[in-house]
Amino acid sequence: MNLLLLEEADFIAPDRVILRDRRLTHMQEVHRAAVGDSLRVGRIDGAMGSAELLRLEAHEAELRVNLDLSPPAKLPLTLVLALPRPKMLRRVLQTVSAMGVPRLILVNSYRVEKSFWQTPFLEPAAIREQLILGLEQARDTVLPQVLIEKRFKPFVEDRLPGLVEGTRGLVGHPGPYPACPRGLDEPVTLAIGPEGGWIPYEIDLLGKAGLQPVQLGERILRVETAVTALLARLF
DSSP states (O other): OOSEEEOGGGEEETTEEEEOSHHHHHIIIIIOOOTTOEEEEEETTSOEEEEEEEEEOSSOEEEEEEEEEOOOOOOSEEEEEEOOOHHHHHHHHHHHHHTTOSEEEEEOOTTSOGGGGGOGGGSHHHHHHHHHHHHHHHTOOOOOEEEEEOOHHHIIIIIHHHHHTTSEEEEEOOSSSOBOOOSOOSOEEEEEOOTTOOOHHHHHHHHHTTOEEEBOOSOOOOHHHHHHHHHHHHO
């Protein structure tokens, strides 16, 4: 945890917070904080800054906060991602949040198992938990927007073209396609498929919506690796 993220409910005054949960444990066991220490903090969806530890007890801590810094800029990106398997979903959510993706759209695909949609990791509270872990890692405060689209064809035909408009549309897919571009400074809409890739029908629909297939080489990557590799290369 490189940043203590503060919830609205933590504030007892404009510049005072009380912490009692895992953040308190982290302060005690990892930071080994003592009264008078300064810690990096940020308000969820707000500013960042520092906090002075005023009081530290076994079950709660009180801090005086000064939030005067803006969070880091987000990537100019909308990421469309075929729903990964549940255990991988948690890691991907953390990665997306840490790397500064502002909007993630989880979609269905022919190769997405139906059981994946039943996972409790898709509950809003579970998604938020993983996003916060990513923000803490990267020292960011602004939660990404996560949307869920369970019907691939209606989403790609009816809504995706509007999202792609004004951006560079790309779809990561192994095959005889152009190499993924590097170091872009323009908005991008990027689609990444499931393990095994998109099927030809899906690639065709994504192309009609304005997304050009690109590849990273001959190696087939896990979804979580592909997300990191594509984002790092693009930006």
